[in-house]
Amino acid sequence: MPAPTHGCPLPRFSVIVPAYKVQAYLHECLESVLEQSFPDLELIAVDDCSPDACGAIIDEFAARDTRVRPVHLPQNTGLGRARNAALAEATGDYLIFLDADDSLTPGALQAVADRIKETSEPDVLVYDYARTFWSGETVRNREAGQLTEQGPAPFRLDDRPGLLNVLMVVWNKAYRREFVEREGFTFPPGLYEDTPWTYPALMAAETVATLDRVCVHYRQRRRGNILGTTGRGHFDIFGQYDRVFAYLDGHPELAHWRPVLFRRMVDHVATVFTRRGRLPRGSHAEFLRRARAHYRRHRTPGPPARPRFRLRHVLVRLGSHRTYRLLSLASRTRVRTARSATAVLGRLAGVALQAHYRLQRRLPVRADRAVFASHQGQGHGCNPGALEAAFRTLAPHIRTAWIARPEHHHTVPAATRRVRPGSAAYWTALARSKYLVSNADFDRRLRKRPGQIVIQTHAGTPLKRMGLDLQDRPAAARDTDFAQVLRGADQWDYCLSANRHSTLVWERVFPSGFTTLEYGQPRNDRFQQATSADVTRLRESLGIPHGSVAILYAPTYRDYRRSQRHLLDLERVLRQLGPRYVVLTRAHPSYGAPLTRSDGARLIDVSGHPSVESLCLASDALVTDYSSLMFDYANLDRPIVVYADDWEAYEAARGTYFDLRAFPPGAVARTEEELIDIFATGHWRGSRAAQLRAAFRARFCPYDDGRAAERVVRRIVLGEGAREGERNSEGDGGATGLPPVVPLAGRHPVPSAAAALARPPLATVPHPAGPVPVVDSP
Incomplete structure (x- = not known):
């Protein structure tokens, strides 16, 4: 490798990108490197005598950025030798390889540099990747758990052998x-x-470290991937493993790895054989003969193969395609038989449960029973959770049950019976409980009986379109059965509403005969009841450092996207804002996966936390986009910042009931830079933001005074304040006889932990002169 030029500092990274027939993707790849927030790099782009425009593209980038070092090969040599040509030119402290149809994620090199420094300059740093499909879907590496940063670092491979389960490629290190x-x-x-x-x-590495962060987007091309093409090049796999075992032969201290590598060789060779379209027609028998010879040459005693790979090992050991097909047929037959038997037993169990349900419906309804559910089997929480607690407090004669999947049973209070969805106890509860409470419809096979009362709580104030308003929104409605939606609404006796806006929406999009109780959101009662001690305890449990400003980042679901995308580069946001800020990231439950990695100090993933209300109390500000959480958070009278970078796309796909940008609960950012500026300048808690929040609270939080759940229980269960024959909405906190609503001026929600430390802002959000805009309810 070349010696450094005198007086020229060496770059931290040499990023090596070989290019051959990838002109459609090369721009994105090179830009992903040059636009990194960490600029100390050289980009060595190798034109492997590509017949398309790759060479010209590389030269164009080199002309406008001196960090790009073009290398043009006189003839096509292949990916490996193209990388070797770049290695001869590299001068960086660390080498990073990137295929020309892949890309680095924003902030990747900064994260890699930080982790290298934290782990004392390891020989190898392994980081994560995600597959990106032509459909727009992004799927993280399923072995991401192997990249945990917990435990000592750096280490040797012997200390973390599970790293070999991560895809063995050069570009994730x-x-x-x-x-x-x-x-x-x-x-x-x-x-x-x-x-x-x-x-x-x-x-061979004496020091290895891991970075639990997606740094590479691994493009899954619809067509044209070299490993997906048909050809005899796939026979190269045998020579490559010969080189691996030759390396072991030359390094006796690594001999203990032979059994592991032998198993992985067999798995890899079998994968190449079984993947359709890789081997040319007529070459399969030859490939198996070569595989059998390699099996015998490199065979090393060791633990048996995992059960799901044993058939593949038989294939390679015997080298007989015919025998393999017979064994494979027998295995598939056994699996199909087991599945068929399971399906038959499942159908029989379903028939038995429905017979049980019909029998239970013939027995009397129990006036002292109530059953609750949230989001079709999730844990204790949301509006049904608040009502269940109020039932136990105000109507202790009623025994409550909570429907939840087993993994959520730990969230259910000890005094409440746990019921598993689909069980006999579940159908008994639906058949015989007088009160059925949920924020979503119960099982579509539910048949409400005379004497039963169904309470639909919903899960917040609607900004996005709901119910029948989705009929002209195919991206959001997908396969919604609107007739079934109306059949479910026809079973509601009561529908809870937080405000007049919600009332008008619910009664229009779910046209049925229910009574709307405009009493407030029961789940928000906690915001008026919590104390400063509660806030301190919650922050300590989440690991929020004392004196920090904690931002809760909670984006909503996108109907026009099949998977979650990284809406913000949160690491960059934190670097710009400084050490005082902490971000709590909460992914929407529909996605399941976290938004980003958690470093346990300033970036904390709280996606799995059972209580979003607790997260709100622990935070000092909310950053969201179009989530209904903003309507709840406004009750705390704490700053809210709206990040509306894709408003037009969201409005086109889902539709909203008003333009949030015209009537926001605080400052609005349309780009990541604007968001950073809002916090850096203090606009997030400035006087204009407070003015916008006050107008927002006045419109959407009129009844959330801490006694919404009490009003619901007293009205429905205890019969207080009922109006005979009432079938319309009940506003103004409910009928006469219920607890009066405390006006906004008389409410004193617990302040945030950072409120006492806040200094007066230096500036306010620029805004045209005039009154606060007001948008009429739909």
Whole structure:
């Protein structure tokens, strides 16, 4: 490798990008490197004599950015040798390889640099990746758990052998250049060239570290991926593993890895054989003969293969396609038989449960029973959770039950019976309980009986379109059965509403005969009842450092996206705002996966926390987009910042009931830079933001005074304040006889932990002169 030029500092990273027939993706790849927030790099882009415009594109980038070092090869050499050509030019402390159809994620190099520094300059740093599909879907590596940063670091591979389960490719690792020089690593020709590099590199490294962060988007091309093409190049796999075992032969201290590598070789060879379309017609028998020879040559005693791979090992050991097909047929037959038997037993169980339900419906309704559910089987919480607690307090003669899947049973109070969805106890509860309370419809097979009362609580104030208003929104409605939606609404006796806006929406989009109780959101009672001690306890339990400003970031679901995207570069936001800020990230439950990694200090993933109300109390400000959480959070009278970077797309796909940008609960950011500026300048808690929040609270929080659940229980269960024959909405806090509503001026929600430390802002959000805009309810 070249010696550094005198007086020229070495770059931290040499990013190596070989390019061949990838002109459609090369711009995005190179830009993802050059636009990194960490600029200390050189980008060595190798034109592997590509017949398309790759060479010209590389030269264009080199002309406008001196960090780009173009390399043009006189003839096509293949991916491995193209990388070798770049290695000869590299001068960076660390080598990073990137395929020209993939890309680095924003902030990736900064995160890699920080982790390298934290772990004392390891020989190899392994980081995570996500597959990105042409459909727009993004799926994180399923072995991401192996990249945990918990425990000592750096370490040797012997301490964390599970790292070998992570995809063995060169582009999900950073390599110390001095280590690569010392070991003399180079890439061989042919396909599967990563194999004889990555295994020896990990085994030989004296220090290894991990970074639990997606740094690479691994493009899954619809067509054109080299490993997905048909050809004899796939026979190269045998030579590549010969090189791996030759390396072990030359390093006796690594001999204990032979059994592991032998099993992985067999798995890999079997995968190539069983993937349709890789091997040319007529070459399968030859491939199996070569596989059998390799099996015998490198066979090493060790633990047996995992059960699901044993058939593949038989295939390689015997080298007989006919035998493999017979064994495979027998295995598939056994699996189909087991599945059929399971399905039959499932149908019989379903028939038995429905017979049980019909029998239970013939027995009397129990006036002292109430059953609750939230989001079709999730844990104790939301409006039904607040009502269940109020039932136990105000109507202790009624025995309550909560429907939840087993993994959520720990959230249910000890005094409340736990019921598993679909069980006999579940159908008994639905058949015989007088009160049925949920924020979503119960099982569509439910048949409400005379004497039963169904209470629909909903799950917040609607900004996005709901119910029948989705009929002209196919992206949001998808396969919604609107007739079934109306059948479910026809069973409601009461519908809870937080404000007049909600009342008008619910009664229009669910046209039925229910009574609307405009009493407030029961789940928000906690905001008026919590104390400063509660806030302190919650912050300590979440690990929020004392004196920090905690921002709760909770984006909503996108109907026009199949998977969650990283809406914000949260690491960058925190770097810009400084050490005083902490971000609590909460992914929408529909996605399941966290928004980003958690470093346990300033970026804390709270997606799995059972109580969003607790998170609100623990935070000092909310950043969201179009989530109904903003209507609840406004009750705390704490700052809210709206991040509306894709308003037009969201409005086109889902539709909203008013323009949030015209009537926001606080400052509005349309770009990441604007969001950072709002916090850096103090606009987030300035006087204009407070004025907007006050107008928002006045419109959407008229009844959330801490006694909403009490009013509901007294009205429905205890019969207080009932109006005979009433079938319309009940506003103004309910009928006469219920607890009066405390006006906004008389409410004193618990202040945030940082409120006492806040200094007067230096500026306010620029805004045209004039009154606060007001948008009429729909």
